[in-house]
Amino acid sequence: MTIQGVPVYPGRPCPHSTRRGCDDYANRPVDPCVNFACGWIIDRSPLPDWMKPDNARVIVLFSKFLWQGAPVDLAVPVGRRIPPRSLTWLRHFAEERRRPLIHTEQVMEEGRFQEQQRWFGHGPEAFQRDLVRWQGQGRSLWS
Numbered sequence: 480m481t482i483q484g485v486p487v488y489p490g491r492p493c494p495h496s497t498r499r500g501c502d503d504y505a506n507r508p509v510d511p512c513v514n515f516a517c518g519w520i521i522d523r524s525p526l527p528d529w530m531k532p533d534n535a536r537v538i539v540l541f542s543k544f545l546w547q548g549a550p551v552d553l554a555v556p557v558g559r560r561i562p563p564r565s566l567t568w569l570r571h572f573a574e575e576r577r578r579p580l581i582h583t584e585q586v587m588e589e590g591r592f593q594e595q596q597r598w599f600g601h602g603p604e605a606f607q608r609d610l611v612r613w614q615g616q617g618r619s620l621w622s
């Protein structure tokens with residue numbers, strides 16, 4: 480994501496991060512900061528306790544946008560990849576609830592995180608085709 484013009488990704492924290500919070504919370508950007516709603520902590524979260532991000536190594540954002548009327552959930556790894564146990568849970572949830580899922584993997588080169596992420600879709604074939612097209616168009620999942 481980009482915060483006030485600065486690229487932010489693993490290994491390159493937001494310049495407003497104090498490691499304990501935000502040093503300009505009142506003026507944080509609307510998107511992604513104000514609109515950010517961690518899926519584990521929202522009211523009536525469907526995530527089980529073990530899916531807390533520091534344990535499951537994934538951050539889930541429910542209903543990031545709509546695709547053909549269906550809410551699309553987004554899952555991003557804490558680190559490089561979402562662990563298999565967490566990803567399996569998310570895929571089952573997507574199938575049961577008929578909610579297309581986008582999950583990402585952080586690109587690494589020579590042991591260093593890069594700005595780019597790979598996207599993967601779980602859902603109908605048409606959704607996956609759209610996902611490939613959006614990536615080709617350079618669409619961002621974040622502001």
Ligand code: SF4
Nearest residue numbers: 493495496501507512
């Ligand atoms: S709330 Fe936004 S501006 Fe503040 S530290 Fe987090 S990402 Fe940066």
